[in-house]
Amino acid sequence: MPIAIYALALAAFAVGSAEFVISGILPPLAEDLAVTIPVAGLLVSAYAIGVAVGGPVLTVFTSRFSQRNVLIGLMIVFSIAQVLCAIAPDYGLLLAARLLSAAAHGVFFGAGNVVVVGLVPPERRGAAFSLFISGITVANLLGLPGGSAIGLHFGWRVPFLAVAALGAIAAVVLFLKLPRDKRQEGDRHATFGEQxxxxxxxxxxxxxLTITFVMIGALAFGTFQVPIMLNVTRLHPDIIPIYLLVGGIGSMLGIYLGGRGTDWKPMPTLLTVLLLQALLYFTMLFAMHDKVWMTVNLLGTSILGFAFSTPLQARVIAAAHSAPNLASSLISTAFNIGIAGGAFIGAMLLSAGVSYADIPAVGVVTSLCAAGTASLSWWLERRGSAAATSEA
Incomplete structure (x- = not known):
């Protein structure tokens, strides 16, 4: 593989770590900035809104420029934003720096996909795309627990500096190794109206809608998982990164199993995952009071929390096959609307006096809602196929 794709994967790891690292450093961040943990958790919502709204809008304006230059510029802006997060003297300026980072994040993956396609021949594009996307998956495995460990031992500001360094390294390697854009003869880009x-x-x-429901439940818990582990499971702060690593391992297993299930039977796989997810959020209401069972439950919810995405993404791209670019980019918007909604709902419930121990109940409800929308979609698809067959 060209070294530029490894640089893009590194950039994806940095971008993913920047989004997720907040969840691992909420308690010391909130204490230092003199805000409550629920208010600090809104940094997750703000970031997700920035990605969800800024991504599609800014992509429209940047698509006319060299995607190589766009990517390099994005990583420079991203790195500067991480430094600003690290030196922010108060909550407001940290929020502004996070929004700047989110704007860069929102455009990054769309531009990265365009560049990856041009770096390898058609028969290797699948492997190249997988390598690129693996960066954000590894961010779940290593970035969140690693950032949490660094934050707990050296202060919450240091993880942002580490992410800034990763972004700067990726920008330099992209500048040195990423070839200039080449127009592909015969290629036709779908118009905005067609998309x-x-x-x-x-x-x-x-x-x-299904993606949004799932992510609301996942982030209502995930945003506050460290305070939950501290206050409900009664874990020592030094071992929390180990639990976050367990969750990261689950995410890697979920990506793999979701892909295998998609190749087998995508909709039965999806519905099974969503129903099991609702069950495990329910059992977490009891498991979180025991260190061992919390580990098992966390692993299970992490596996299911990533296994659902591949069937849904494949479904979107297959349905919008004539002009998939906009539909594909809006998958990230759906994810981030759910991320923002989950963090916001979790913060509002906690501010209203709901116990940390009751937060997984949000995941029970949203997973069942997601199973409902997925079932409806599958039923409509099968009814349409049956009608088309009878007419033929």
Whole structure:
């Protein structure tokens, strides 16, 4: 593989770590900035909104420029934003720096996909794309627990400096190794109108809704998982990174199992995952009071929390196959709307006096809602196929 793709994977790891690291350093960050943990948790919501809204909007303006230059510029802006996060003297300026980082994040993956396609021949594009995307998956495995460990031992500001260094290294390697853009003869890019029309398929917009439901439940718990482990499971702060690592391992297993299930039977796989996810969020209400069972439950919810994504992403791209670019980019928007909603709902419940121990109940409800929207989409698809067959 060209070294530029490894640089893109490194950049994806940095970008993913920047989004997730907040969850691992909420207690010391909140204490230092003199805000409550629920208010600090809103930094997750703000970041997700920045990605969800800024990504599609800024992509429209940057698509006319060299995607090589866009990527390099994004990583420079991203690194500067991480430094600003590290030196922010108060909550407001930290929030502003996070929004700047989110704007860069929102455009990064769309531009990265375009560049990856041009770096390798068609028969190797699948492997190249997987390598690129693996960066954000590894961020779940290493970035969150690593950032938490660094933050607990050296202060919450240091993880942002580490991420800034990763982003700067990636920018330099991209500048040195990423070839200049080449136009592919015969390529035709779908118009904006054509891409918008692809969003009309129910498989597309119901998949977005399903993704949003799942992520609301995942982030209502995930944003506050460290305080939950401290206050409910009664873990010592020094071993929390180990639990976060268990969650990261689960995410890697989930990506793998979700891919295998998608190749087998995507919709049965998806519905099974969503129903099991609802069950494990329910059992977590009891398991979080025991260190061993919390470990097992956390591993299970992490596996299921990543296994659902591949079937849904494949479903969106297949339904919008005539012009998939916009539909594909809005998958990230759906994820981040759910991330923002989950962090916000979790913060509001805690501020209203709900116990940390009751937060997984949000995941029970949202997972069942997601199973409902997925079932509806599958039923509509099968009914449409049956009608088309009878007409033929």
């Amino acid at each position: 918008v029309r692809e969003l009309r398929h129910q498989e597309v917009w119901l998949s977005y």
